[in-house]
Amino acid sequence: MNIKTDKQKITLKAKIEKALTSSDFLNGGLHDADRTNKFETYIRGTSDMMALADIEFLSTLRANFDQEYLGRKVLRVGVAEATTFTDVTEPEYGKSSLTLKKFTGGYDVSWETMVENIEKKDYQAKLTAIFMEKCAKDLGDIAVNSDTASGTPVLNQFDGWAKLANGGYIVDAGGNTISRNVFYNGYRELPVEVAKRRSDLRWYANTLLQTDWREVYGDRATMGGDSATMGSMISPDGIRIATCDEFARDLSVGYTSATYGKQMGSLQDAFVLTTITNAITITTIIDGGAPNTDTLTMTAGTYTAPELANALNVASVAVANAAVFGAYDGKLYVQTTKSGAGQSVEVVAVAHDMYTVVGFAPGTASGVAASAAGTINNGTFAILSIPNNFKFYMHDQFRSSYEFVNRDDAYQFTTQMYGNCRIKDTSALTKVTNIRLMNY
Secondary structure, three states, X not given: OOOOOHHHHHHHHHHHHHHHEEOOXXXXXXXXXXXXXXXXXXXXXXXXXXXXXXXXXXXXXXXXXXXXXXXXXXXXXXXXXXXXXXXXXXXXXXXXXXXXXXXXXXXXXXXXXXXXXXXXXXXXXHHHHHHHHHHHHHHHHXXXXXXXXXOOHHHOOOOOHHHHHHHOEEEEOOOXXXXXXXXXXXXXXXXXXXXXXXXXXXXXXXXXXXXXHHHHHHOOOOHXXXXXXXXXXXXXXXXXXXXXXXXXXXXXXXXXXXXXXXXXXXXXXXXXXXXXXXXXXXEEEOOOXXXXXXXXXXXXXXXXXXXXXXXXXXXXXXOOOOOOEEEEOXXXXXXXXXXXXXXXXXXXXXXXXXXXXXXXXXXXXXXXXXXXXOEEEEEEEEEEEOHHHEEEEEEOOOEEEEEEEOOOOEEEEEEEEEEEEEEOXXXXXXXXXXXXXXXX
């Protein structure tokens, strides 16, 4: 048996600790303070919401925290020379806890790619930095949009800020587009103790809703209207607007006009089409006419969503069908050429077809006539709160590994990290729901 001396054990421990401490994402092991700070910079750079949030790195995987409430006034009428207090207020305490959830990411790079590029070792560092930035963006999306009821595994480990905000004050915009009234009604719902901190408050909204607000304000025949049309962001009632493009922009809201039939793919580009998954069959009906069915075949290769949409439309028009494809947010969609009844486009189920690659579900998307009970998937929401009300936790010793795997003939980078989030006080925020984005 090989019995190590105390000196050997100390030396071995020092080597292990040195191996576990990394000054570079590539070296593997636990990341040191410099890498942790750099990754926090990546996270805060994903959106204004993450930039302003309270981010805390924990040394354990479980966090316990107190929630304190002073729900009524604590001062009473003073009595001269009083020696005892007969009416006192005690704070009410609530205790909560959460567990950090594990997230894993990685990428493979072939040996040929690594040795043939002109950057050599610098290419590894560059690629890894890009990957870690993408991990940070994913965490930003996870912090906002996580939902334990989600069918997407990476989003169902805990509830994110968008869902947690449902525990705050809710204002229903009723399917209306953005206006001063929407902002003002949201502000008036806040408790006085929060509302009076106007300079600390922020409205959180995605870029499209902010564009709509500039469009509304730009109609004013004033210098403010001119500023809005030139891109200046007008603060409603003096409360600044912060960007959070993780907020959904395709929620169902009420809409009384006629709508298009549309199906959005569930997968983002790039799309790799092989010789057996490079065709898609569609059936279009325009103005209640005869169905027009065609199979569109693409050249095998890799496409972004806009590239694939353009190529499919060219192929569709070439066979006297309609240009029904489009791209949005890295996804492919199919949409009727007109709105209202009598318009439809169907993705036909064919074995080994392209529709599985782009995330389409076989079926028909039909236009709907104008109706008081109509809906459209063009809705969003906004949140009004003090920024540090949003809390994000990460484990302070997230780790990574980088190695060459002979069997795969590839370099493999893997990172492991833990996170979770909460809202400190949901009674200190307003969420305005059912805001309809404009159709320009």
